[in-house]
Amino acid sequence: MERRLLIILGPTAVGKTDLSIGKALEYGSPVISCDSRQIFKDMTIGTAVPDASQLAAVKHYFIQTVPLTEAYTAGDYEQDAISLIGKLFDEGHDTLVMTGGSMFYIDAVCKGLDDLPDGEPGLRKELWDRLAEEGVDVLAEELRQKDPLTYSRIDVKNSQRVIRALEVCLLTGKPFSSYKTGTLRSRPFVIEKVGLQRPREELYSRINRRVLEMIDAGLEDEVRTLIPYRDRQALQTVGYKEMFKYIDGECSLEEAVRLIQLNTRHYAKRQLTWWRRDPDIRWIDL
Secondary structure (H helix, E strand, C coil): CEEEEEECCCCCCCCCCHHHHHHHHHHHEHHHHHHHHECCCCCCCCCCCHHHHHHHHCECCCCCCCCCCCCHHHHHHHHHHHHHHHHHHCCCCEEEEEEEHHHHHHHHHHHHCCCCCCCCHHHHHHHHHHHHHHHHHHHHHHHHHCHHHHHCCCCCCHHHHHHHHHHHHHHCCHHHHHHCCCCCCCCCCCCEEEEEEEHHHHHHHHHHHHHHHHHCCCHHHHHHHHHCCCCCHCCCCCCCHHHHHHHHCCHHHHHHHHHHHHHHHHHHHHHHHHHCCCCCEEECCC
């Protein structure tokens, strides 16, 4: 029988979790998460990890499995996810359900990533230490000098991507862009992508409401426990950056909430823009 990977994707807060659990129960599959934030330990409220009843309904993979202190890339996810998928198919599953909103994770599974040089832990730590002291703009400028092509193509405010590209440049003496071949990998299974969407105002309302629910659930307390790790890769994301600003006294709680809502809406827009380019996605209106 044909092996099939069903990927349920869509912008943040659209409703992927409930649908993916329903599909997993229908097919007798676990849920394979492809969320680049939920994969980290100790980030529960700010990443909207499935609640206890949802996690109990069906087995989930890649939920809070990586320590915050580790740097984990889309390339790492590709290796781990493809290995798991093969193992689950070999155990007798015909259809597997994957869900999430991380564009690079999904592309890594569907298309494969270029073979980049392995990182060097000492250099990576040095770059993250520099990020904390100098800020991402200084590192981005160094990347621009070493690899203007990559600088022009990536989000230079995304510290993880800047550090990874700069790490390769420093490690090999070659531009990061020279390793980007764009070669697609073939997979020994059929991939079906289903995209979930809602009217924009409804989606934005759900995002705003979710942020308020995070605050009520104790997001501030969660973020305070993560202060020792605030410079780590995983915490350079929406929800955590704004709360650190509030904790540092740089803005009010009300302003932090407004910024989280705004930046989450912007992220949802970027997700949809990214996926609109993919003709293989079958869109469903919720």
